Amino acid sequence: MKKMLVLSLVFSLAAAVYADVNFDQGVNTSEIINAPHNDYYIPTPVPGRFGRYTRDCARFTFGPSDNDIMSEKVWLRSQEYVQECHTYYVPGPNGQQIPHQNCYERPGMSWNQQAQINIKARKLWPWERETFEVCLEGPWMDIYKYEAAYKYTTRKIGNYDPMFELTPQYKVAMNPDLAGLEIGTFSYDKNTKKYTFKVNDKWAKEYAGEKVYIKVELKKSISNWFDSSKGEKEFTFDVADSYEMVFGEEDLVKPQANSDDTYRNEKLFDTKGMYLKWGFKRLGKISTDKYMDKGDTQVIQTK
Template identity: 55%
Template sequence: MSEVKSIMNKVILAAVVSFGLLAGANAQMDFNQGVSVDQFISQANNQDLVIPRPIAGFSRYTRDCARFSFGPSDAALESEKVWLRSTEYIQECHTQYVQQCHTVMVPGPNGTQVPTQQCHSVPVQNCYERPGQSWSQTGQIKVEARKLFPWERESFEVCLEGPWMSLYINEAGYKYTARRVGDYNTVYELAPQYKVAMKADENGLNYGSFSYADGKYTFVVNDKWAKEYAGEKVAIKIDLYKDNAFFFDGYKGSKEFTFDVAEGYTMTFTEKDLEQPAVEENNDFRGAKKYYLKWGFKRVGAISKDNFMKKDKTPVIEK
């Protein structure tokens, strides 16, 4: 009987121990249910003010250009190879709220006014640029054989902006077709189609002489390109001024002369031949009567554009 009782006590003790271990295990499992360790760490690290992520704005690209100039030549021309580089810049913005406060007067006890602060949050946007991608390529131009006049010079520009390379014509003596060859090492091949007028040479006409005799002024101009412009015309405009040493120079009038192109042009005129100013100026001061011309010219024909080119004033002469 005593042995049976001893065995029963051991069984009960074992059951109690097993139940205790099982309860402890169940308690540990319940503690972990529904709890994320990563979330707990994240919450611990973000107890301070949360910084908003930057908002990407627009992008821009730097522009790198090379200019090429070509003059007259009977053979094809080829420019040097030039490296061009471009960088992308991305704008990013942060919006933060800044507290702004100001003092206002509010009703106080016994009909008084007391100061108090009123505050509110104002959004402030801070933007900056950061570099993004970058590109680099070589640019080059080849021009097929064509004929230019001695004073003519063509100008082209190759630009890299982001990943895009472009060709620009600044001044050209021909209508060209362009063919692009290559991507990383880009060559623009230009083929002339037909001639177009360019600006005339400003130094094509030059001062010869200016004089006064027998009641008439005589002005002589020389033409450097008479042979090249044979068969065309030139228009020369003059403005006569009286030189006053201590006052404003007096404007006397203007006249335009048109000539067939030649090696020289002689203009003879009196003050009565000039187109008079709308308002006559009283500039007959005492002293020597000295005069000079301001002048310019334009080509009239198909070879050059008819843009007017101003020249320097002539030396002063006495009347």
């Protein structure tokens, strides 16, 4: 009898403890899926405003002068374009709201200013030209060096319609004048089988005491085919009014690539003549040693 009372009391307590759990009613899984979870949280974008500015530039070129140079004033204009975005929401796959943005540009503010450059007195060689650009982008105006013969210090005078004052500090070598060396004559002597190439130097007086390097490449002009190279030769001279180069094909450094064209049909690929591809460099302190490509001479006959 006592055992029966104990068992009855245990089952009664168990029933009391688990009375709130009903396994038959099921679990609402949608509540769990739709519950906020940090790993899948999508923050709402804040409506933004972003801008860009058009860039307007003017180029100024200056030649030699013994005095200060004041450029003309040039108008520059910059336009702001504002990007505005608006957020809207669309239903997601699980019922949540997914943010999307619709963005567009519209004109904003605009700026109009005048630009001017003042260069203090400096010495340039007759062939040298300096070029600077002044650009307006939004409310900001700046100056940029394109080609300069001096290292300059720059002072911006005025915030609106400014003037840029350039003061030379020390000379900087510029590239030589491409037109400084010009063809005199190019000829061929059938008896000696030698070519003679003469070049005139326009700036011999200015470059006195320096040297000049000239490279020639002898090329065969071929009808209906690519021109072939017979070889190259280099010359170095003390600067003078003119330079004369005499050479034969045996004096040339032959190209590494095979340029033998003797197998071609002479009627279809006949030789129109010979010409030089040439260029030069200035060797000294006045100019840089950049190689200046002068292109091709006229075609001459050798037969």
